[in-house]
Amino acid sequence: MKQLLVVLLAFLFSNSTVAQDFQGIATYKTKRQLDVKLDSTQMNSEMHQRMIAMLKKQFEKTYILTFNKEASIYKEDEKLEAPQTAGVQMLFVSADGSDILYRNIKENRFTSQNEVFGKIFLIKDVLKKEDWTLESETKNIGDYTCYKATTKRVVEVVESGISVNGDKDLDAGQEEEPQMEEITITAWYTLQIPVNTGPAGYYGLPGLILEVHDGQETIICSKVVLNPKNKVAIKEPTKGKEITQEKFEEVVEKRMQEERERYNPDRNSGDSERIEIRIGG
Template sequence: MTTITRVLILILIGAVSSINAQDFQGVATYKTHRDFDIKMDSTKMNDAMQKQMMEMMKKQFQKTYLLTFDRSSSVYKQEVELDKPQIGGGFQMSLGNSGSDVFYKNIKDQSYIDQKETMGKKFLIKDSIAPIEWQLQSNTKHIGEYMCFKATYTKQVPKVNLNFNSKPDIEDENEEEKEPEMEERIITAWYTPQIPVSNGPAKYQGLPGLILEIHDGKLTVICSKIVINPQEKLEIEEPTKGKEVSQKEYDDIMEKKTKEMMERYAPSRGSKDGAIHISIGG
C-alpha cells in the first residue's frame, strides 16, 4: 500500500467518524477567475477607453458561486450580483454564465441537469456525467483549515480564438467545415478527504474528497469558505425551467448562434476600423 493511500484512508476514517452520516450537508463558496488576451487595433480607441474595457473584462470573469451539497447530489449556482457595467454606446458585455444558471449533479446516478439562459432563451440540458481519469499525486497543501491532495488529468480541447476583424470569403463559406484545431491541456485539482464527498464545482467531480481548487487552462476556481451542517436544513432541488436538450444538442445550437453573431458583427471585407481581437483560454 502506497504512502498516499495510507494517508487518505486515515483522513477518511477521521472525517467519517466526525460527521453525522445521516444529516451531512454543506455549502462551499468558490471564487472564479479567467485570464484573457485582448488586442485592440482601432485607431479610434484611445488609451482611456482601452483601459476601461480591460477593467470591465476583468470584472466579467470574476464571479462567486455557491455549491450546496450532500453525499449524493449538489447545486452549483452563481451568487446574485449587480448588473454588469456597460461600455459607451450601450454595448453590454456578457461573456460568462447568466446569474439564473443552475447546475445540478447527482453523483449517485452519475447524471446532471444544467439550466442555462443564453441569448434570451432558457435551456434545460440533461445528460450523463462523463468519467474523469484522475491521476492522484502525493503533493499536499492546506487550503484554509483543510489538508488537500493534488490530482491531475489530461484532455484534448479546441483552440479558441475569437477574431472580429475579418469576414469570411464567400468561397470559404461554401467549403466543407474544417475540424477545429485541438491542443492538450492538463487540469489540476486540489481536493480534501476531510470532506468525504466525491464532488466539486461545476462538472468537476470524481475524487475521494471535495474539490477545493481547480486550474483548467486560463480558468482558476478556488474555494474561499465552507460551512458544514448549517443550522437550517438545505434544499437541493433539480432545476426545471427551460427547453429540454442533450449536451450535444445544446452545443450544436450554440455553435450555430455564434457563427451567426460573428457574421453579423464582423466589419465589411477589407475594413480594419473598430477592430477588436479577443482570445480567451478554455
C-alpha cells in the first residue's frame, strides 16, 4: 500500500510538472473584407489600384501567439513594411488593436503595448468575461477537431472604414453621431489544446481558438507547435505610458480629431491625399 501511494504521488507530481511546462506557438493569418468607394476625380485608376493593393497587404498579416496554461502573448510576425504609394499618405488607427498583447488568464488581466501617432502606450486593464454560447457543430482545422462558439458584441459602424480628403461632411467640420450595431462573432476552438486563450482579443473558451469570424475580419490558424524544443519566454511588455483601455480610447479619439483638423483641405497641405483607415470595435 505504501509503495502504491509513492507511485501515485510520483505520477501526480509528474503531471503537474508537465502542465507547468506546457507551451505552444500558434501562427495566425488575418484577412479583412474591404468595400472601398473613392471619388474618381480625386484619384486616377492606376493610383486607385495601387492603393487597393496596399490596403490588402495592410490587412493580410501574420501573427504569432505564444501561450502556456496561464498566459499568452500575441504580436505581428516581424517583417519589412512595403513602401507607400507616392502622393498617398495612409493612416491606420485602431483603438482596440495592439502591437503586443499580453494576457494573463490566471490573474484575469491584460497588458497591451500600442504605438499611436508616434507615442507608445501601455494599456493595462482587467479581462472582461465574454458571454460565449457553446454549440454542437464541429469541423476540422488541420489535425484538430474544433467546436463552434458564438457571441455578440456591439460595435461602432464605420462605413467602408475609409475617409478621404475632400469628404463633404469632414470639410464642413460636421461630426456625425456614431452608429452602433450588434454583430455575431463565430469562433472555432479545439479541446485538444486545453488553454482558454486565442488570437487578438478573443479568449475564454475551453480550448485554444483556431479561427474567428466577425463579419468583416477572418483570423485563422495556419500552424501549431506544441512544446517546442526552444522555449519562448512569455514576457509582459513594459514600455510606454501606462493607461486604462477607456482612457486610451479617449486619447485616440482626441488625436484623430486633431489630425482631421490638421489635414483640413482649407489649409495649405500640398497636393497629397490622405486616406484614413478606422477600425470600429
